Amino acid sequence: MTLVAAWIRRVGKLEELVIASDSRLTGGIALSHAPKLFPLQRNDAVLAYCGPTVVAYPILLQVKASLDGHDETRDRLIDIVDLKSHIEKAIEGLRTQIQDLPSGDGTKTAFKFLLAGYSWKFSRFRAWTFKYDILKKEFNAFSMPRSRYEFEFMSDERENELTAKRRLQDLLRLRSKTPAASLNWEPLQVLFSFIQDPEQDDIGGPPQILKIYKHANVMPINVLWPEDTWNDGLRIRKYSINHLGRPLLDYERTRRLTLDPKAGEIVEHWNVREYAKAYNECEERRLSNRLRAKIAALLERRKSNLLLQSKLKAMVVSGASLSEMNEEMKNWQKVSGILSPNRAVDADDLSVGFSRLQAAGQL
Numbered sequence: 001m002t003l004v005a006a007w008i009r010r011v012g013k014l015e016e017l018v019i020a021s022d023s024r025l026t027g028g029i030a031l032s033h034a035p036k037l038f039p040l041q042r043n044d045a046v047l048a049y050c051g052p053t054v055v056a057y058p059i060l061l062q063v064k065a066s067l068d069g070h071d072e073t074r075d076r077l078i079d080i081v082d083l084k085s086h087i088e089k090a091i092e093g094l095r096t097q098i099q100d101l102p103s104g105d106g107t108k109t110a111f112k113f114l115l116a117g118y119s120w121k122f123s124r125f126r127a128w129t130f131k132y133d134i135l136k137k138e139f140n141a142f143s144m145p146r147s148r149y150e151f152e153f154m155s156d157e158r159e160n161e162l163t164a165k166r167r168l169q170d171l172l173r174l175r176s177k178t179p180a181a182s183l184n185w186e187p188l189q190v191l192f193s194f195i196q197d198p199e200q201d202d203i204g205g206p207p208q209i210l211k212i213y214k215h216a217n218v219m220p221i222n223v224l225w226p227e228d229t230w231n232d233g234l235r236i237r238k239y240s241i242n243h244l245g246r247p248l249l250d251y252e253r254t255r256r257l258t259l260d261p262k263a264g265e266i267v268e269h270w271n272v273r274e275y276a277k278a279y280n281e282c283e284e285r286r287l288s289n290r291l292r293a294k295i296a297a298l299l300e301r302r303k304s305n306l307l308l309q310s311k312l313k314a315m316v317v318s319g320a321s322l323s324e325m326n327e328e329m330k331n332w333q334k335v336s337g338i339l340s341p342n343r344a345v346d347a348d349d350l351s352v353g354f355s356r357l358q359a360a361g362q363l
Contacts, residue, residue, distance in 0.1 A: 003160055006151065017211070025053060042073065060113060063090045076120065080126060118214060149168075153187075206223050209221040220256055221258070226239050254269050
């Protein structure tokens with residue numbers, strides 16, 4: 001499942017078209033770093049898709065190849081507005097060639113495409129969603145609605161599109177937008193809300209972001225995104241720089257700007273590695289402190305156990321009754337509960353963490 005957002009972002013007198021999506025691929029496998037946004041070689045337009053990958057992905061690549069391989073479309077002699085009919089015909093031509101699907105299977109009509117870019121013919125940003133028209137029984141293009149807020153949400157589930165619109169409206173009302181106001185990063189926040197929703201398993205992974213400018217150029221925006229990883233049997237959150245959904249390897253350099261959603265800042269490329277390192281060091285300290293607290297609770301409980309054993313032994317020697325020893329046990333349990341509220345600790349985590357802290361000379 002996928003959620004794609006496209007909107008015109010206005011900052012003062014400046015305008016830009018932003019396209020963003022999640023990165024999760026499901027259906028037989030689960031991959032949280034799958035490409036879903038595809039800049040065209042003409043560099044003033046972007047394609048995106050949602051729906052069954054087995055059908056949508058090869059058709060999208062063929063459509064992209066036809067646009068990139070034709071001189072007039074690649075060199076912008078043909079305006080983006082005039083690409084619309086070609087894409088419709090290309091989708092229909094490929095869709096009718098699909099074979100061996102089960103009878104009644106709707107896979108070959110369940111996908112959608114998005115074309116977004118800048119039109120030099122009309123001097124404005126344009127975006128269309130290509131989806132199956134049930135009445136005409138073919139794929140047609142539907143233009144992004146023109147209104148005070150120009151945006152479009154695309155998903156293979158209609159309910160996701162409606163929910164995204166409601167969340168955007170709620171967000172705008174919450175921020176008391178005036179009638180003259182315009183969109184900034186609110187649609188991206190809506191996308192984040194889907195990605196971070198624990199009940200939405202099919203939409204996730206690091207966001208993919210592309211900007212299209214009026215000078216007819218596409219610029220990808222990297223995203224600093226956290227993922228839970230396992231290190232020596234312990235779960236730790238690690239921040240990485242993601243380019244169109246893929247985390248960059250340690251030796252890969254980038255000259256792109258990077259968005260830090262947590263701080264709400266854009267980080268320059270020369271500083272982003274140190275920026276991510278600071279986050280990761282903070283997470284390591286947090287893990288270390290959490291382990292220290294658990295170990296301290298375990299040691300405190302062990303100390304309490306030894307004291308209880310010593311006291312019970314003395315009571316047995318002195319001839320105390322069973323009721324007196326039972327009362328002592330109850331009192332110990334109350335005190336132990338107060339001293340060690342987090343007594344339900346994972347022994348394996350503690351043993352591994354204890355060893356790591358000892359090895360690092362931190363304990």
